[in-house]
Amino acid sequence: MTKADRPIGVFDSGVGGLTVVRALMERLPFESIVYFGDTARVPYGIKSPDTIARYAAQLTRFLLAQDVKMLIVACNTMAAVAQEVVRTLAGPNVPVLDVIEAGARAAVAATRNATVGVIGTPTTINSNTYALRIHALRGDVRVHSQACALFVPLVEEGWLDHPVTRLTAEEYLKPVLAEGVDTLVLGCTHYPLLKPVLADIAGPQVRIVDSAVTTAEQAARVLDGAEGLRAGAGSVPRHRFYVTDVPLRFQTIAERFLGRALPEVVRVDVPE
Amino acid sequence: MTKADRPIGVFDSGVGGLTVVRALMERLPFESIVYFGDTARVPYGIKSPDTIARYAAQLTRFLLAQDVKMLIVACNTMAAVAQEVVRTLAGPNVPVLDVIEAGARAAVAATRNATVGVIGTPTTINSNTYALRIHALRGDVRVHSQACALFVPLVEEGWLDHPVTRLTAEEYLKPVLAEGVDTLVLGCTHYPLLKPVLADIAGPQVRIVDSAVTTAEQAARVLDGAEGLRAGAGSVPRHRFYVTDVPLRFQTIAERFLGRALPEVVRVDVPE
The missing domain is CATH 3.40.50.1860 (Rossmann fold)
Incomplete structure (x- = not known):
């Protein structure tokens, strides 16, 4: 897989980051996207900074293992208190954007x-x-x-x-x-x-x-500058959605955020 | 330590169970109490039954290790979907009450x-x-x-x-x-x-x-029936509070629930 064909990784504490995925799908319709929402431990906004940083590191490692070409922290709480741990794990070759x-x-x-x-x-x-x-x-x-x-x-x-x-x-x-x-x-x-x-x-x-909209704009600029945009013609992008729990009313709530039908969602254990 | 001197264990997904502790302190002022609130993973009410049962088992094991004489599930969500796992772990000698x-x-x-x-x-x-x-x-x-x-x-x-x-x-x-x-x-x-x-x-x-009030009443009846009430004269009960996270405004919120000043709170890692 060429660099440009690799997916964009987006993570959040729950479903809120799907508003960023929605904006990405509209701004960059040829890009593949892997979303990871930590729905088992949502919401992060009421947890301590130490706990949030530990969780952010776990989510980052999960997405890096999916070979993403860019990481988007689609959670204001993690962007506020865990930005450094994400950048350190991502290293110099995977740009990190945040909301x-x-x-x-x-x-x-x-x-x-x-x-x-x-x-x-x-x-x-x-x-x-x-x-x-x-x-x-x-x-x-x-x-x-x-x-x-x-x-x-x-x-x-x-x-x-x-x-x-x-x-x-x-x-x-x-x-x-x-x-x-x-x-x-x-x-x-x-x-x-x-x-x-x-x-x-x-x-x-x-x-x-x-x-959400401004993050998608910035992702387009950064990928374009690094020649990392995926060529569209002749291939369909893949959109994958991972969550750590599938709670009550998940489908309804998630589709409200995504603004369209939600494809298959895969539940994975909380990474340690 | 005699059976009667052992503490009552109370657990909840967060701080809400402190309303039960408050009712216990008023109805049974001579009893020692150990409280365990899973503040790192609150709220449980939006998680799936499987996840809630797994977490309830972890909290139960923590309190059983504190040698409690009674377990009180002070969380409606856990009482609704995880009652059996708690009773099984507690065994025949530790009565389990729930809200x-x-x-x-x-x-x-x-x-x-x-x-x-x-x-x-x-x-x-x-x-x-x-x-x-x-x-x-x-x-x-x-x-x-x-x-x-x-x-x-x-x-x-x-x-x-x-x-x-x-x-x-x-x-x-x-x-x-x-x-x-x-x-x-x-x-x-x-x-x-x-x-x-x-x-x-x-x-x-x-x-x-x-x-909360009706649970404290039931605890008094069950302990009295089993001759498990602690004799009051000459000894001060111990009230211990464990949480898995100390989030923003924790003290303020917890004291609102407890209806009085909160003694020292010990943060422990989420038990696995």
Whole structure:
């Protein structure tokens, strides 16, 4: 198998990273993809950084064994606290992208008044990684962050357009919007499913940065630069999905994230 | 150490079982207690029955190694799908109680119109265990169940008396109350913290069964019957708390459940 034919590896703590797979399938339709979701141990957002780093290393080793040509950390929590362990394991020949870096770049490109809001899980927000990455790109941008612990459960309950979700979003966004942000980063791969409600509350003057879409854009740029894009003509890409558990309502929830029917899913044991 | 001096073992997937510890400390103040919460892998309510049974066996072995005189499954999800594996490991000399059995007994004792509502996590409700246990006690009771996936995240966010929580509870309880239940079982150890809101929505004609309190009552009866109650005079009981992870805001959340200051917590690795 040539380098270009090898799959892109995408991993997440659960099903949220399927929004990144969806964006990749739309932006890079000829690429093969291997997805690994640690559904037995989801959610990571309420675990300690040490535990998250240990789990991230296990997921990385699993995907490297699948001979991936690129690794995408499609989980903000792991991107926030476990980036170094993933890069070290991947080595110099497998580029590592993550949703936080992609979101930070898009936010800096989008803002006109240098005032950016970031919403995410408690662990992502407490890590302050978005502010650090945004400041590394442009030092004068003010970042206003808000942890939104209830958004993941609301998305998984399917209450995407529900009065409870609207009321919850109003409460979480109020302090961020009061700071006059003109750009709002969805710092969790679950949040693209809430984009209509969030955009409605934020109003038309606020640009929403969907880090699933921006990550797919960055993957296309990096692979193109390294001549790693797969030639499309005459061959069908393979999309494989591995999870560590198949919980209740998995198919329904996963298809909501992927935006299409889910092919066969293989359950594997949690790697040690 | 005499049999009576050995501790009561209580386990849960996370911190919710601390509501059972709180009830035990109030009902049986002379008893020593060992608590084990699998905070690294919480929540169990969204995992598959096979995975839950495997984890329950690990937690049981850990507590048996602490020489407990009784095991209390303070997690509705494990009580629903992993009861047999726990009883088999405990053997004939260590009685096993669980929150579902205690809640079922209390519901049957409380109802006057033989119409009982049960609320819990999706896994607990889908297992249908409450209905099975209630029917084993009294066959003519009609049980109306409702999965309430958002209650655990709302409690952990601390939104105990919040418009979002009230709106969510109204939505979940509406179909159950429409069936004319006169008794409502809180089938999850997180829910006692929502009792004021739930009682308010249910109205004064509905009795709320708090399975933490009813489990402590049953523990007192079983130990008394087996002459296993610890003599109080002259010795202070020991309360030990083990968890598999110490996540963000752990102390705050745990103390909300325990209703008092939390003594030292020891982090141990997830047992395999």
